[in-house]
Amino acid sequence: MEKLLCGVDIGGTKLSTTLVQCDGTVLDKCIDCDHVNKKENELVEKIAGNVNMLLRKNRLTESDLLGIGIGCAGHIRFRDGVIITTSNLKGYKNYPLRDEVQKHFGIPVILDNDANAQAFGEFKFGAGRGYDSMVFLTISTGIGAGIIINNRLYRGMTGTAGEFGHTIVEPDSELTCTCGNRGCLMAVACGMALPHLFRKKIGEGKKTKLDLPPGFDFNKVDGRLLLQGLEIDDPVSKEIILDSAYYVGIGIYNIFQALNPPLVVLGGGLMSWGDFYLDQIRKTFYGLARDMIFDPFEIAVSRIGPDVGVIGAASLALELC
Numbered sequence: 671m672e673k674l675l676c677g678v679d680i681g682g683t684k685l686s687t688t689l690v691q692c693d694g695t696v697l698d699k700c701i702d703c704d705h706v707n708k709k710e711n712e713l714v715e716k717i718a719g720n721v722n723m724l725l726r727k728n729r730l731t732e733s734d735l736l737g738i739g740i741g742c743a744g745h746i747r748f749r750d751g752v753i754i755t756t757s758n759l760k761g762y763k764n765y766p767l768r769d770e771v772q773k774h775f776g777i778p779v780i781l782d783n784d785a786n787a788q789a790f791g792e793f794k795f796g797a798g799r800g801y802d803s804m805v806f807l808t809i810s811t812g813i814g815a816g817i818i819i820n821n822r823l824y825r826g827m828t829g830t831a832g833e834f835g836h837t838i839v840e841p842d843s844e845l846t847c848t849c850g851n852r853g854c855l856m857a858v859a860c861g862m863a864l865p866h867l868f869r870k871k872i873g874e875g876k877k878t879k880l881d882l883p884p885g886f887d888f889n890k891v892d893g894r895l896l897l898q899g900l901e902i903d904d905p906v907s908k909e910i911i912l913d914s915a916y917y918v919g920i921g922i923y924n925i926f927q928a929l930n931p932p933l934v935v936l937g938g939g940l941m942s943w944g945d946f947y948l949d950q951i952r953k954t955f956y957g958l959a960r961d962m963i964f965d966p967f968e969i970a971v972s973r974i975g976p977d978v979g980v981i982g983a984a985s986l987a988l989e990l991c
């Protein structure tokens with residue numbers, strides 16, 4: 671039997687564990703929602719327990735697995751398997767999660783940043799199939815990314831390469847990023863910027879067609895609300911979506927100039943804005959790149975869907991092959 675992959679995605683609300691076939695099909699999975707307040711050692715026990723439970727349930731043993739990949743948001747020192755910092759969990763400063771989980775298993779355990787994991791999943795099983803290099807961008811509350819060069823993730827010195835969300839696209843912006851700088855791509859273009867942008871447009875006297883309750887808290891403005899706005903042709907929602915697309919287009923242009931990949935794949939919640947969003951991203955990119963594209967280049971949308979985090983984590987074991 672062909673070996674299986676095991677993926678663990680440590681999210682901000684869910685801890686997902688899956689068994690995945692080598693073609694990317696999910697065989698079985700389990701989801702916990704009580705992991706966020708767990709201490710480090712309790713989380714390790716939980717991860718090991720979930721993997722063993724899935725193996726038992728499917729009459730498998732760990733020798734049926736190629737490896738266990740773990741994806742976690744935050745800064746990961748890849749070569750040491752250490753979480754430097756993570757915003758998804760409390761504590762976990764310089765925590766050697768990989769080695770702690772490895773103590774429970776004889777097969778390889780790999781720990782990487784969640785966006786790197788998603789990127790590799792998309793590369794192996796999604797829109798990146800058939801390419802040897804690509805860049806993946808996930809656009810949701812924040813912006814994460816992963817770089818694949820010649821069939822391998824490019825991680826840089828520490829393991830934090832591809833933090834395109836913190837590249838600066840508008841230095842004079844009034845929007846401050848989680849990192850403290852002004853005008854980072856993720857500060858101006860993604861979910862965390864939406865409340866500010868909405869409040870600003872309303873403050874400028876623009877009228878929304880959205881039916882908002884009296885005293886509506888603008889901090890609740892998110893991608894889903896703007897999607898409703900897009901569907902009813904709300905001018906405020908549409909302007910914000912176009913602004914976001916403009917900055918993402920600039921981001922892709924910068925990536926194109928730095929790395930010259932043949933493919934950029936876009937994923938994340940804000941891609942639900944669909945072609946209206948994507949068309950403007952492409953328009954901005956091609957307007958900047960003009961006659962500097964000498965070979966086929968594509969901007970594509972993620973094909974894996976909502977399980978990309980955990981399927982991506984599972985795919986990390988394939989990088990060892």
Ligand SMILES: [Zn+2]
Pocket residue numbers: 835836837847848849850851854857
């Ligand atoms: Zn930043």
